[in-house]
Amino acid sequence: MPLVVVGSVAIDHVETPVERRNNLLGGSATHFSYAASFFTGVHLVGVVGADFPQENVQLLNSRGIDTSGLHTVKDGKTFTWTGRYAPNMNDRETLEVELNVFGKFDPVLPEAYRRAKYVFLANGVPAVQLKVLDQVPGRRLAVADTMDLWIQTQRDDLERLMRALDGLVLNDSEAKMRTGSENLVAAGRAVQAMGPKFVIIKKGEHGAMFFGEHETYVLPAYPTDRLIDPTGAGDTFAGGMMGYLTQRDAFDAETLKTAMAYGIVAASFNVEGFGLERMQEITREDIEKRLDKYRKMLSF
C-alpha cells in the first residue's frame, strides 16, 4: 500500500560550525520519502526545475520511490535553501531562500495516486495542502506538517486544514506561537482542540510529544553524539512514522506510538550526516537494531 507525500524537493546549501556543504539533495518531501521508503512504497509529488540533477531522481527511484508525480518545469529553477546552524546545532538562520518553481507549486496528483489511503502533506501553503486533500477523497489517514510562515500569514486556510486533518505535526516554537502558551502540554492540547485527531510536537534534540484523544505522552530523542547536520530531521521523523503506519495499515494508539519510535530512530540516523548521506548508508536492519536499543533505553 503506497504512501503519498506532497511537498518540497530542494537543493540545500548547509553551513555548520564545522563545515559548509553545497548542492545537497534536500526538501521536506525528499527527506520524508527517503525515510518512509524503508517501510513502504512512496509516491512523491513535487516540482523541480531543469537544473535538478538526474542522479537525484535516480537515487530516489533506487529506494523504490515513485517520482512520476515529480513535475519538472523546463524553464524553471529548483527551490534552493541556504542555512547556517548556530554552535548549539539547534538554532538555525536561513541565509537565502529561492522558492523558484516551488513558489507556483500547484500539485496535481497522477491518477494512480488518487486512490491512496495514506497521505502526508509536508510543509507548504495551507491552501495548496487543502487542494491536495480534495484529490484523495478515499484517504484513511491524512497528516500534515506546518510551518511558522503559514501560521502568521494564512490563519484561515490553516484553520480549515486543521479540521480536515487526522494528524498534525509541528515544532515546539510553532505550537507556542499558535496557542500563546509556553507550556507544551497545554499548547499541544490546545492545538488538538482546533481539529486534528492527534497532534505531534517535535522538540528537536529533546524528542517529540504526542497528543491524542485519550492520551498524552513524550518520547525522547535517541541520543547521538554524531550530530553533523540536523536539516530534514523533522521530515525524516514524519517519514519513518508514516512509513510504518502505512506498512502496518493501522493507526490505533499502540501502532501510533511504535510509529513515533520508528520516526525518532530514523531521525537520529538522518542527523549523523549531511543531507541524505547517512541515510544512504543504512538498512532497515540498522533501524530495527537501533529501535531495539531505544526500546531497552526506555524500559526500567
Place this chain on the structure above:
Amino acid sequence: MPLVVVGSVAIDHVETPVERRNNLLGGSATHFSYAASFFTGVHLVGVVGADFPQENVQLLNSRGIDTSGLHTVKDGKTFTWTGRYAPNMNDRETLEVELNVFGKFDPVLPEAYRRAKYVFLANGVPAVQLKVLDQVPGRRLAVADTMDLWIQTQRDDLERLMRALDGLVLNDSEAKMRTGSENLVAAGRAVQAMGPKFVIIKKGEHGAMFFGEHETYVLPAYPTDRLIDPTGAGDTFAGGMMGYLTQRDAFDAETLKTAMAYGIVAASFNVEGFGLERMQEITREDIEKRLDKYRKMLSF
C-alpha cells in the same frame, strides 16, 4: 538504612507569571529530603537562623526526616532566595540572595550520621562538600549536585571533588559551560571523564540524561500541564532517585535507571505546587501510580 544529605535550607520568595508567594520553605537539602522521605529515613545536615519557623522543622520531622544535624545559629538569619520565573517557566532570574548563616556553613556531622552508606551533597561550595566526604569514610555511594557559581570560581576544588564522587548531577547549561560543548551527549561523556562513575544531566522540562561507564540514556520528564512552581524540581529529582537507591541498598545499572524514573516522577509532582505544597498532598502510593503510568508511556 538512612540517607545523609548536606545542603541549604532556605526561605524562598517565588514569583511566577501568575502569582507571588512569600516565605515558602525551600532550599536544596529541604526539597531533596522531602522527596527522599517517601523511600527511606533521611538525615539532614544544614544550618538556619533564629528566624526559621519551628513549624518547618515539624513538617520535616513528620516525614521521618531526622533534623538533629540541622544547626540553628541563635543570632543569625536563615538563607533567603527570591526569584522570578519567565513566562516559559524554565528560565528564572534571581532577584535577591541573602546567604546569611549559610554563607559560613561548616557542616559537622553528628556521630550517628558518620556511618552512613548513602550520601548526597546538595549544591554548595566544593571545598565544603569535600569536607563532608571526609566525615563519611565508610560510604558506599556519594553523589553531588553542582552549580554554575562554583564552576566559575572554584575549579580546583571542584575537580578534586569530581574524582572523589561516585555520581554527579548537574543541569544542562552547567554541563555545556563546564565542557565547552553544545552537544549534551558529548558534554555528559566529557564530564564523566573528569572522575565520577556516573553523571546525570538535568534538562528541566525535557527530562534527564544518564552517562555511566557502559551506557548512555535519556528519560523524558513526566508531562504535566499543572506547572505551578519549578523551584526545587532538580533537588526533588535527586531526592527521589537517592531515596530509592538507599531503600534498595543497590546501585547497579538496572536499579539506577529505575531510581532515575522515580526521581523524574517525584519532580513532576513537586512542580505542581508552590514550595512543598503539592508534595505534602501525595503519598508513596501516588508516586507508584504515576511511575506505572510513566512506564507505560515509555513502552511500545
